[in-house]
Amino acid sequence: MFVPAGQVLRAYNLAPPPVTLNPSSLTFGNRPQGSTSPAQSSTITNSSGAPLTINAIGISGDFAQTNTCGTLPATFAPGTGCSVSVTFTPTASGTRTGSVTIDDSATGSPHQLRLTGYSFAFKAAHTLDGWGGLHADGGTPPLTDSAYWPGWKIARSAALLPDASAGYVLDGYGGVHTAGTIANVPTAYFGFDIARDIVFLPTATAANPQGYTLDGWGGIHPFGGAPAITGGGYWPFWDIAKRLVLLSDGTGGYILDGWGGLHGFAVGANPMPPSLSSAFWPGWSIARDIALAPGSTAANVAGVTLDGYGGVHPFGASGAVSGEALWPNWDIARAVRYSQDSTAANPMGWTLDGWGGIHQFGGAPAIPMGGFWPNFDIATQLIIG
Secondary structure, eight states: OOOOTTOOOOOOOOOOOSEEEESSEEEEOOOOTTOOOOOEEEEEEEOSSSOEEEEEEEEOSSEEEEESSOSSSEEEOTTOEEEEEEEEOOSSSEEEEEEEEEEESSTTOSEEEEEEEEEOSSSOEEEEETTSOEEEOTTOOOOOBSOOOTTOOOEEEEEEOTTSSOEEEEETTSOEEEESSOOOOOOOOOSSSOEEEEEEOTTOOSSSOOEEEEETTSOEEEETTOOOEEEOOOOTTOOOEEEEEEOTTSSEEEEEETTSOEEEEEETTOOOOOOOOOOOOTTOOOEEEEEEOTTOBTTBOEEEEEETTSOEEEEETOOOOOOOOOOTTOOOEEEEEEOTTOOSSSOOEEEEETTSOEEEETTOOOOOOSOOOTTOOOEEEEEEO
């Protein structure tokens, strides 16, 4: 080969790696502690031109493995191999990691199959963006959203059924749009941007979705045959109502206004829930969201409200909140949710910022985010079921 003077000839080794793992990592979706996942597999292939000896296969973390590699050590001709099958049994909450380690005769040994699994107290978690996109968080399987408005920030809220199998996205005009497999029932429609929130009754199912939407004036509108409500708050021609929540038994709930006021309402013929107060900012519409502790009933209401700077404020029988993310003088906090294993005395959960960041408080585990948009205030709601 002739190489002109002053030129550099470089040679590159483009040979494949001596051991190929396909896939090179396994991820296991969210599941309860102590339960075992279905198995997932990866194929180990001798990608070199020489025999490969596998000496041992080990595993770490909350995972177990079986394999088809036979009695080890075992030798495999080029182009052949075996497979490893992995299950996940979480022993603690949060994101769990581990690896399958393959001790072999190839360069770069040991080779590793990376493992990730999730275990959270919720069945599902999703971040709603303002264009209507739903982004699965924390190992949750994705939901197919039937509506999306790119470039138009019109999605206002979303809700999951009690079994978290499906839900609705609410647009600002009052339209509801299916996410997952769920019946689509008529709801109050306003023709202008005034719808603010949506909730399901605890008895709602995919075949019989019942619940309520909230408009910015404070009107609560039943859908799917849900009973009418009494009480609440109503401010005609004033877009001040922000969110609504239902008690765990569906007998009543509360509206949150923008100043932080709580306004109880009763469902059907049930008695009114107790009058409660939380942080209050008269004349300043800075309240952003409200959540009730798991198991809250009229006899023992506990909850928190969220201000736009990230402050989480307990009310009712709730204990003090610790560790929340704060953004002083920056209105960027958007949603607050409890962890399902939280208690009234020791509240823990998460807040959502407008960029999509999810921040734990009270010792809740970190949730991997399904969507994150730095410098773009588009995240609208965190829905957890």
